[in-house]
Amino acid sequence: MKCDLLVVSAAQLITAPEGTGPLLGPDLDRPTLLEDAAVACVDGKIAAVGKTAEVQARYPESGARRVIDARGLLVAPGFVDSHTHLPFAGTREMEFDARARGETYAAIAERGGGIRASVAHLRAVSEPALALSVAKRLGRLLAQGTTTVEAKSGYGLSLEEERKQLQALRTASASSPVEVVPTFLGAHEVPDEYRDRREDYVSLLTDRMIPAIAKERLARFCDVFCDRGVFTVEESRRILLRARESGLGIKLHADELADVGAAALAAELRATSADHLLHASPEGLRAMSRAGVMAVLLPGTAFTLGLPYARARVMVEMGLGIALATDFNPGSTMCSSMPMAMTLAVTQMKMTPAEAWMAATANAACAVGEGNRLGRLQPGHQADLALFEASDYRHIPYHYAEEHVRLAVKRGAVATDRGDCSCCV
Structure with missing residues (x-):
């Protein structure tokens, strides 16, 4: 033949x-x-x-x-990189320096750094310029063996700017061999203009942004940063249920900074994945396992920020599905290398090399809902x-x-x- x-x-x-x-x-x-x-x-x-x-x-x-x-x-x-923030503008090496001098991620965010700094950078760049930078990053991913990448918005925090990020992804992916799985992350942070009006921003997400993004088919998933100081479990549930009603899949940034019950929420909603999970409770993880929710572990973030790593061995032993991803973003993980994520998984989370490979391929495909054809x-x-x-x-x-x-x-x-x-x- x-x-x-x-x-x-x-x-x-x-x-x-x-x-x-x-x-x-x-x-x-x-x-x-x-x-x-x-x-x-x-x-x-x-x-x-x-x-x-x-x-x-x-x-x-x-x-x-x-x-x-x-x-x-x-x-x-x-490789299937199942968690990135690929369409960003600007870099934050000054924060990298500040952390080396003892300043915490939270303190940097309080003075206008962190996600808020990336929002300012994103809002200042044009869509064509953003698409060009995304295209270059896709080329680097491919050179490192990544053929599929999940990519989140979340640095616009308005309908116009979130749309700009997702449109830039669409434009860049049209000319790249790398397959892009777009995710709407409007609930990444509360923007400054809504700082004293949280409820209004949540309503903006549920009433305008999610329906518009879904109607324009700019995203396949909706993600929420459900954690201390970001979105509460109640707010996250409301946002994600609206996303499901609009035809989007569900993902969460879950319990990265503290155990707020985000892992349990992911299980309740039967999300496709819950990611980070550095502080998730054993009960929340077991609930995820029973519900078939994938755990996406991001050792590059713990490495960059000097945080404790996710408890991979505990998760494996309880039968929880584990995927590896880079969390490539300008603040907490300026690294797009899946091989490096595997190295950290082996050396810091005590996964075997074989486990790391499976978590970066077959299981990672399941974490973006594509286990039936990828990985x-x-x-x-x-x-x-x-x-x-x-x-x-x-x-x-x-x-x-x-x-x-x-x-x-x-x-x-x-x-x-x-x-x-x-x-x-």
């Missing part, structure tokens, strides 16, 4: 066992590993995965439009994969802060390569 792309002779291939749901408990540490592996891609989807001889028996090189000799390379699903190398799934200059999957989180990606494939076509790639024939 003929195929569009044939990857052969990979030193190793790692993927989750066939399925569509998240890997839970001990299964998170049981990936499928193949040596001398091959992948055949037809019409943007994976047609076959297995030993090179077996795949070539069905899809010979003579019938392939393009063949990649992957000798010495690791083949894996493209696994299996027949029928979208042909999104990355080839790394390594012969063992453990090498990627072990040899951190390096560019290991030789090339990335999106929908069965080579989307980017390092320029010195000699493996394509």
Whole structure:
């Protein structure tokens, strides 16, 4: 049979066992590993995965439009970064310096820094300029093996400015191979102009912003920062129920700063995911597990801010579905590298390398509602994969802060390569 792309002779291939749901408990540490592996891609989807001889028996090189000799390379699903704040303007390195001098994140926010600083930057930039910066960031993500990214608004905090962020995402993604899952995060903070009128801002979100964003199909999810000093459980419930009524999926920034019951709210509403969870109670986490809510862990944020890390081992042992993401944003995690997130998961949260890989691919796909087509190398799934200059999957989180990606494939076509790639024939 003929195929569009044939990857052969990979030193190793790692993927989750066939399925569509998240890997839970001990299964998170049981990936499928193949040596001398091959992948055949037809019409943007994976047609076959297995030993090179077996795949070539069905899809010979003579019938392939393009063949990649992957000798010495690791083949894996493209990363799914399930939590980012990609469409931002401006940077906040001055706050990075201030924290090094002992100032806390809360103190910086009180004097106009933090999210409020990013709001000011965002409101000052044009939509075309924002789209251009987003496009450049998407290119960097792809070079690091990320083929799908969830991207949140949340730095506009008005209908016009939130729309600008989401439109910039739409524009940038139209010319990028990277697949973008847009999320409306108007409930990221209460803007200064509503500081003394919280109820009015919540009403603005529920009565105008969410219906407009949903009608224009600018977002697939709605997220709320449910935490101490941000939005209460009651406010978050009201916002998220309105989002669900409008046809949007539900996500939460949950219990990052304190245990306010956000994890329990995520379980109550059966959200797709609850993210951060640094202070979530055991009861809230168990409720999430029972409700099938994914826990998206963001070790880069704890690393940057010097905070305690999420209790990954506790979550794994209670059967909670865990995904990894970067939380790429200008304030608390100026890092878009999924391999670095895996390194921190292994070294700081005591996940195994295999668990980190599964959390960054198959489980991450489930955290954006796409487990039925992304995150696994299996027949029928979208042909999104990355080839790394390594012969063992453990090498990627072990040899951190390096560019290991030789090339990335999106929908069965080579989307980017390092320029010195000699493996394509």
